[in-house]
Amino acid sequence: MKSSIHLAVRGCLLLSFALVASAQAGALDWTEQEIVASAGAANEGLGRGAAVFGDTAFVGAPGAAADGTVYVFTRGSDGVWMQTQQLNAIASPDGADFGISIALSADTAVIGADRTTLTDDGNRHQGEVYVFSRGDDGQWTQTQALTAPDFRAEALFGNAVALSGSTILVGAYNTMVGDNGYQGAAYVFTLSKGVWGETQKLVADDGAGGDDFGNAVALDGTRAVIGAFYGSGAVGQSGAAYVFESSGGTWAQTAKLSADDGAFFDTFATGVAVAGDSAIITSQSAQIGDNGGQGAAYVFALGDNGWSQTQKLVAADGAASDAFGSAIAIDGDQAVIGASSANNYTGAAYVFARAGSDWSELGKLVASDGAEFDNFGYAVALSGDTVLAGAPLRQVGDNASQGAAYLYTQPADETIFADGFDGVAP
Numbered sequence: 139m140k141s142s143i144h145l146a147v148r149g150c151l152l153l154s155f156a157l158v159a160s161a162q163a164g165a166l167d168w169t170e171q172e173i174v175a176s177a178g179a180a181n182e183g184l185g186r187g188a189a190v191f192g193d194t195a196f197v198g199a200p201g202a203a204a205d206g207t208v209y210v211f212t213r214g215s216d217g218v219w220m221q222t223q224q225l226n227a228i229a230s231p232d233g234a235d236f237g238i239s240i241a242l243s244a245d246t247a248v249i250g251a252d253r254t255t256l257t258d259d260g261n262r263h264q265g266e267v268y269v270f271s272r273g274d275d276g277q278w279t280q281t282q283a284l285t286a287p288d289f290r291a292e293a294l295f296g297n298a299v300a301l302s303g304s305t306i307l308v309g310a311y312n313t314m315v316g317d318n319g320y321q322g323a324a325y326v327f328t329l330s331k332g333v334w335g336e337t338q339k340l341v342a343d344d345g346a347g348g349d350d351f352g353n354a355v356a357l358d359g360t361r362a363v364i365g366a367f368y369g370s371g372a373v374g375q376s377g378a379a380y381v382f383e384s385s386g387g388t389w390a391q392t393a394k395l396s397a398d399d400g401a402f403f404d405t406f407a408t409g410v411a412v413a414g415d416s417a418i419i420t421s422q423s424a425q426i427g428d429n430g431g432q433g434a435a436y437v438f439a440l441g442d443n444g445w446s447q448t449q450k451l452v453a454a455d456g457a458a459s460d461a462f463g464s465a466i467a468i469d470g471d472q473a474v475i476g477a478s479s480a481n482n483y484t485g486a487a488y489v490f491a492r493a494g495s496d497w498s499e500l501g502k503l504v505a506s507d508g509a510e511f512d513n514f515g516y517a518v519a520l521s522g523d524t525v526l527a528g529a530p531l532r533q534v535g536d537n538a539s540q541g542a543a544y545l546y547t548q549p550a551d552e553t554i555f556a557d558g559f560d561g562v563a564p
Contacts, residue, residue, distance in 0.1 A: 185528025
C-alpha cells in the first residue's frame with residue numbers, strides 16, 4: 139500500500155515523498171521513498187547527481203535555475219527522509235551544472251559544476267568544484283571553490299568527483315593535454331591546515347587525443363581508479379581504466395585495466411568503483427550475445443601478480459540497449475549498478491553482493507511508479523542499508539525532465555548488509 143507525505147520546507151518549496159514497499163515482479167521488496175520537488179520546473183534533471191552517507195543524502199538538480207542546485211535530505215528516527223537544506227554555489231561568476239557530480243563523507247561534501255565559465259579569464263565551461271562542510275548545527279556551508287590551475291576552456295573540470303579522507307579527486311575528461319584534444323586529466327587536491335590545495339595532475343602514461351580520461355573517478359585511501367571510456371583497451375577505442383597509487387604524497391600509475399573481451403566503442407570505464415583490493419569497471423555499451431548495448435561490469439582484484447580480471451557481471455534479465463553499467467556504487471561487499479535505459483529508458487538498478495571472491499546478483503530495484511524515459515539508475519549511491527537512485531528525465535506533472543530520486547531501505551529481517559559493513563563510501 140502506498141502512502142504519501144507532503145512536507146512544506148524552505149518557504150514555498152513543497153516536497154512530495156512516497157513510501158511504498160515495491161512489489162513488482164523481479165524487484166527487491168525494499169521500502170521505497172520517492173523524492174520529487176513539487177515546485178520544481180521542467181528540465182531541472184533532479185537525480186543526475188547523487189550521494190548518500192549514513193542518514194544524509196545529497197541529490198543534484200544541475201538544470202535548475204541559478205545554474206543548478208543540490209538538495210540535502212536527512213533520515214529521521216522514523217525512517218522518513220526530509221529535506222533539510224538547499225545548496226547553491228557562491229562566489230563564482232557562473233555555477234553552471236552545479237550538482238552534476240557529488241561525493242559525500244561524514245561532514246564533507248564535494249560538488250561539481252563542470253560547465254562553470256570563469257568569465258574573468260574567458261574560460262568558457264572550464265568547470266569548478268565546491269567543498270561544503272557540515273557545522274555543529276548540522277547545516278552545510280560552502281568553504282572553498284576549487285579550479286584547475288592550468289585553466290582550459292571546455293575542460294569540464296568537475297564532471298566527476300571522488301572523496302576519501304583528506305583527498306579529493308576531480309575529473310576533467312574534456313581537457314587538452316599538450317596538443318591532444320579531449321585526452322583528459324584528473325586533479326588531486328589535499329587538505330592541509332584546513333585548506334584544500336591542488337597537489338598533482340594525473341594523466342595516463344599512454345594517453346592520446348579523444349581518450350576522455352577522467353570521465354569517471356573513484357578513490358579509496360591511497361588508491362585511485364580513473365576511467366577513459368574511449369581509451370585504447372583490448373581492442374581499439376574499447377575503453378580503459380587506470381589505477382594510481384600514492385606513496386609519500388606522490389601519485390603514480392601502477393596499472394591499466396581493460397576487458398578481456400572488449401570491443402570497439404564498448405565504453406569500458408563508463409563507471410569505476412574501488413574498495414580495497416577490488417575494483418568494478420562498467421561498460422554500458424557492451425554487447426552481450428546478440429544484445430547490442432546491454433552492458434556489463436567487470437570485476438578486478440589485486441593479487442601477488444598485480445591486477446587481474448576475475449569476473450564479468452551481467453543482469454540476469456538483461457536486454458539489448460539496457461545500458462547496464464550507466465552508474466555504479468560500491469562499498470565493501472556490496473555494489474549497485476544502474477541500467478538507465480532498461481525497459482525503454484524506464485531504468486533499473488541491480489544489487490550485487492560478494493561472498494568470498496564471487497559477486498552475485500541479489501535482485502533488481504525499479505521505481506514503483508516508473509515510466510518510459512525516466513532514466514532511473516542514471517546515478518546511484520549506496521550506504522549501509524540504503525540505496526539512492528536518480529531518475530533525472532522523469533516527468534512531474536506537466537514538467538518534462540524535472541526529475542526525481544528514490545531512496546530504498548532493506549527490510550530489517552534481511553541480512554545482506556549485516557556483514558561488518560561500516561558505512562564508509564569509497
